[in-house]
Each structure stands twice: as C-alpha cells, then as structure tokens.
Amino acid sequence: MRSFFLAMGIGAMCVAAYAGCGLTTEGELADSGPTSTSTTTSTGTGMMDAGLQCMTADDCPPNSDCTTWACTEGACIVTVAPDDTPVATGAVQGDCKKNVCKDGKPSVLPDDTDLVPDNDPCTQEMCNGGVKQAGPAPDGTACGDTGQLACVAGLCQGCAQNPANCNAPTDCQSVDCPVNTCEYTVLDGKVLADPDQTDCVKVVCDAQGNQATVGDTTETPPQMGDICKKEICDASGNVAQMNDAEGQDCGNPMGMCYNEPACASGTCAQQPKMAGVKISDNGVLGDCQATVCDGMGGMTDGPDNMDKPPDSDTTDCIVPTCVNGVPDLDATKNKGDTCTAEPSGRCCGSNCCANAMNGVSNYCDANDMCCPSNRACNGVCCTNGTASCVNNACCETGVACNNVCCMNSTASCHNNACCESAKVCNNVCCPTNHDCEPGGNSPCCPSSQRCPNGSCCPNGQTCNAGNQCN
Structure with a gap:
C-alpha cells in the first residue's frame, strides 16, 4: 500500500522552480507555464528554505511525504506533490478519512469510501462525513460460519461455546464463544506488516480494529554519514537527525598539537593540546629546550627540564641541570650524596669531602666546606683540631668536665668541675x-x-x- 501511494505521489509531482507549477496563496495549483529556473516560494507552501545555497542535496531540508528537495546549480529546489496525493504515513485503513497532501503538507480529510467491514454480520458500519458509525443489524440476520446462527441485539447467538461456529475475525480481531454468544476482541497494537526495517513505519491494528500505518522508533533508517550526526526514526514515522553521543571519536586530529577530535553538540570539535606539551626533541642535546605545543594548535620551542646538559665528570658533586628551560652548569648534588672524587666521599655543596661520616650535616660547615669527622659537631665544624663536642656544641679547648667545657686547654678536671689553673x-x-x-x-x-x-x-x-x- 505504501509503495502504491508513493508511486502515485511521484507521478503527480511538479517542480516549484517553474511558475506554472507553483502554489497560489490559497494553496491551489497555478498554471501559467514555465518561466525560469529560479525558485520562488509562495506563502501557501511555507517552503521558506527554497533557494538556500547548497553543495549537495544533503545541505537542503529533508524530504517529506509531500516535498522532495534537490540541489540544482547551487540552490535548493523543492518539488511539491499536488493536492490529494496520498500520504502513507499515519494513514488508517477504514477510519473514514484519507491522508493526502494539501498545500505541500500532509492533511487528514474526510473520506466516506474508506470503510473496511469487520466481518461481523450483526453490526452495520458506515461512514458519514468522515465519521465512522456503527449499529446493530436487524434481529434474525443470519450469522455464523455457516450462516445457521442468528443476530440478536447486535450479537451472533448460538455458537454453543465453539468460536469456530462464529464468523471468522479480521486480522485485527480475535473471537471467542464463552457461553453461546460470539464475542470479538480488538487486537490493539498487533503488528500486521513490517517488511522494511529502515522505513520508520509499520502496519498495526489500532484501538478500533483498523489497520494503521504508524511510526516505528525501533527501526534504523539509512544514515546520511554526517559527522557527529545520526538518523533516527521519530514517532511520526519520519526520519529525524540527532546529535551523536558526546565525546565520541569523529576523525583524525588536525595536527600533532591537537587532541583526538570528539563530538560536541553535534559537531566534530578539534581541541588544541595545552601549551607546553612536548612533541619531540629539538635536535640540540642538553639545551633544556624541546618542540612543544603553543596552546593554539601550533608548535614552538619551549622548556624541557629533562633535556639536561651532559655531565662531563660524574665523580664530583657538580650535576648540570635545567631550571625553567635554562641550563644550570653549576648545580650541585644534595648535601650528603655520595661522590667518588675522594675516598668515602660525601657531597658538601660543590665539594667532595673525603672520609666523611654518614649523615647529612655532620661533616659540612656553615659555608658548605669539608669538615673532618673529628671536628664535626651538630652541623658545625669546630675550629680546633683537638676540640670536642659537648652538649651538641664545640668545646674548642678540648677539656670538659661533667659535660661542661673548660675555658682553658690546660685545665684539669677536679671533683667533676673544671680546674682552670690545673x-x-x-x-x-x-x-x-x-x-x-x-x-x-x-x-x-x-x-x-x-x-x-x-x-x-x-x-x-x-x-x-x-x-x-x-
């Protein structure tokens, strides 16, 4: 049925680019002969998109049951179906109405010829001004599978609990005989036909038992291939376009300083990488620089603190490094790091101290100079080679009594007290x-x-x- 309607519609279409087949403001077809190929849209059509610039037909509005769009010489041209062209979408067989094109749009008009009998002889149906009416048949009207039963008050009586004795139901009905009366039930929503899983429609039974062509949102129509868009079936049986999932991959990046493109609000978004993202070495070893992204999709030179200058002497405490992209050739290891320039060496600033004690600060003086282990006292290097460390402080005299540093190096310890005269x-x-x-x-x-x-x-x-x- 749908293909029949479409064939009729195509055969009756006319091109709106010709004035002789345009629409008047009253919606009637005019006939003044072809004039030019420019598109003129009348107020009766509502086709205000005609004349839009285009590259392909995909740039024009989508087709409908009553319009077909094409891209001709860079402009959108609409072909409008004549009035009364049948429209399959939304058509209900037997509802006393017809779905046709009117002024380039689908319209529902009365049709008293659109009547489908319900196979029940005990009811009488008719269309009256586009409204379906029904009433009981006269009592005694023959009914039943063999015509041996009779209608009483609009019901077929005498089926003897055997539904096979009733008149056969339509495709949108079921029949039962629970006692002695034929009872018909409408199979609302029953799918009668759906041969094409891409046309967005299917034929079902409606609540009145009529066959209706309705939209099928579970079908997938042909895809136009637009990036970050997809075609779906809407509830009216038309093909609609919607945005693809947010964040979905949508192609290749424009350059090395762009992230993988992703869909955003129906468009394929190319997002530049953050400024400073390293792309590659710049070919100069140890200059603390690299090729990085500039934050706008381009590339430039930028700091690379991992591109350290080469260390020509790994035995000392100097370790060249990068500071904010600038070489620092005088940087030192941490205090206490090992060094091999001296035996058992430990770093004290830039100095490698020999035979240093383990620890962090007991062999470096305040000026990061090497301090012999016997002179180290709580991070201070005592000046006297014979000094001792008393209460975490240097005792330069080298004489202490009872944890007290004596004032004179010649002092003696008497009764746990310093005897300065000795x-x-x-x-x-x-x-x-x-x-x-x-x-x-x-x-x-x-x-x-x-x-x-x-x-x-x-x-x-x-x-x-x-x-x-x-």
Missing part, C-alpha cells in the same frame, strides 16, 4: 697564679708569696732571695 693543693683547685708546696698537701699559695725553697709567706708578705718572708 693546680690542686690539698684537694682544692687553686686559682690562677697559685701553687702548692712540694708534695701537694699544702694549701694554695700565690706565686708572689712562694719562696724558692717552696715555703709560702703569709698574706701581705713576699719572699726574698734568702727565702725570708718580709
């Missing part, structure tokens, strides 16, 4: 410039009061050469 008399640390009598058991005596024979003059007296106090 003179102990009678178990007492003497002040500076004091001494003991021979044997060390006498009290401390100031040097000015000491006699040559070792005796000590009383306070306030001195000793002469004759060992006499005066």
Whole structure:
C-alpha cells in the first residue's frame, strides 16, 4: 500500500522552480507555464528554505511525504506533490478519512469510501462525513460460519461455546464463544506488516480494529554519514537527525598539537593540546629546550627540564641541570650524596669531602666546606683540631668536665668541675697564679708569696732571695 501511494505521489509531482507549477496563496495549483529556473516560494507552501545555497542535496531540508528537495546549480529546489496525493504515513485503513497532501503538507480529510467491514454480520458500519458509525443489524440476520446462527441485539447467538461456529475475525480481531454468544476482541497494537526495517513505519491494528500505518522508533533508517550526526526514526514515522553521543571519536586530529577530535553538540570539535606539551626533541642535546605545543594548535620551542646538559665528570658533586628551560652548569648534588672524587666521599655543596661520616650535616660547615669527622659537631665544624663536642656544641679547648667545657686547654678536671689553673693543693683547685708546696698537701699559695725553697709567706708578705718572708 505504501509503495502504491508513493508511486502515485511521484507521478503527480511538479517542480516549484517553474511558475506554472507553483502554489497560489490559497494553496491551489497555478498554471501559467514555465518561466525560469529560479525558485520562488509562495506563502501557501511555507517552503521558506527554497533557494538556500547548497553543495549537495544533503545541505537542503529533508524530504517529506509531500516535498522532495534537490540541489540544482547551487540552490535548493523543492518539488511539491499536488493536492490529494496520498500520504502513507499515519494513514488508517477504514477510519473514514484519507491522508493526502494539501498545500505541500500532509492533511487528514474526510473520506466516506474508506470503510473496511469487520466481518461481523450483526453490526452495520458506515461512514458519514468522515465519521465512522456503527449499529446493530436487524434481529434474525443470519450469522455464523455457516450462516445457521442468528443476530440478536447486535450479537451472533448460538455458537454453543465453539468460536469456530462464529464468523471468522479480521486480522485485527480475535473471537471467542464463552457461553453461546460470539464475542470479538480488538487486537490493539498487533503488528500486521513490517517488511522494511529502515522505513520508520509499520502496519498495526489500532484501538478500533483498523489497520494503521504508524511510526516505528525501533527501526534504523539509512544514515546520511554526517559527522557527529545520526538518523533516527521519530514517532511520526519520519526520519529525524540527532546529535551523536558526546565525546565520541569523529576523525583524525588536525595536527600533532591537537587532541583526538570528539563530538560536541553535534559537531566534530578539534581541541588544541595545552601549551607546553612536548612533541619531540629539538635536535640540540642538553639545551633544556624541546618542540612543544603553543596552546593554539601550533608548535614552538619551549622548556624541557629533562633535556639536561651532559655531565662531563660524574665523580664530583657538580650535576648540570635545567631550571625553567635554562641550563644550570653549576648545580650541585644534595648535601650528603655520595661522590667518588675522594675516598668515602660525601657531597658538601660543590665539594667532595673525603672520609666523611654518614649523615647529612655532620661533616659540612656553615659555608658548605669539608669538615673532618673529628671536628664535626651538630652541623658545625669546630675550629680546633683537638676540640670536642659537648652538649651538641664545640668545646674548642678540648677539656670538659661533667659535660661542661673548660675555658682553658690546660685545665684539669677536679671533683667533676673544671680546674682552670690545673693546680690542686690539698684537694682544692687553686686559682690562677697559685701553687702548692712540694708534695701537694699544702694549701694554695700565690706565686708572689712562694719562696724558692717552696715555703709560702703569709698574706701581705713576699719572699726574698734568702727565702725570708718580709
């Protein structure tokens, strides 16, 4: 049926580019003969896209049941079907109406000839002004499979619980005889025909038991091949175009500084890579530069901190590096890193310190100079080679008592305290410039009061050469 309607429509079409086959403002076909090939759209057609520039027919509006578009000499030309051209989409067989083209658009008009009997002799159907009407047949009207039954109040009686005795149902009905009356049920939605899985329509039974051509959204129409678009079937049975899935791959990148193109809102978006993305080495070893993206799809030179200058001496503590794309030939290893320029070496700034103790800062002084391990004290290098480390501080005298650094390197430790004079008399640390009598058991005596024979003059007296106090 659909192919029949289409054949009729094509045979009756006329091209709107010819004034003799245009539409008047009242929607009637005019006949003044062909004039020119330019497209003139009348208000009656609503075809306001006629005359659009195009490369192919794909650039023009989609075809419909009443219009066919073509691209002729760079302009969209529409062919409009004449009025009363049958339209298959949405047509319902037996609904007392007809679907036809009117003013270039599908229209539904009354058709009292569109009546399909329901195979039930106990009902009488007719079309009246495009409206289907039905009523009961006269009582006693013959019915049933063999005509041996009779109609009573619009129902076929006498089937004796055997539906086979009833009149055969239509393709959109089922019949039953639960007691003694033929009962017909409409099979609403039953698919009667769907030979083409790409035409967006199928023939089904409607709620009145009529055959109807309806849209089929489960079908997939032919694809136009537009990037990031796809054709679908809408509920009206027409082919519609929708955007493809967001983010779907849609081709090849425009260049090395573009990401893989992806669909975005129905277009194939080419997104440049971020500025600074490395593409390749620039061919110059160790210049801290590379070929990178400029953020706009192009390429330029940019920093590459991995392209370090070559290290000509791997034994020392100098390690050339890159800082923001600029070579730094004086960069040093971390403090405490090993170096082989000296035995058991550790880095202290740019210096490789020999025989350094393990650790981070116990062999480098504040100026990153090498410090012998015996002089290292809490990150400070003691100045005296005989110094000791007392309470995490350098004891430069090298003498400590009870964790206290003595002031003089000649001091001694007496009773857990520093004896700065290093003179102990009678178990007492003497002040500076004091001494003991021979044997060390006498009290401390100031040097000015000491006699040559070792005796000590009383306070306030001195000793002469004759060992006499005066």
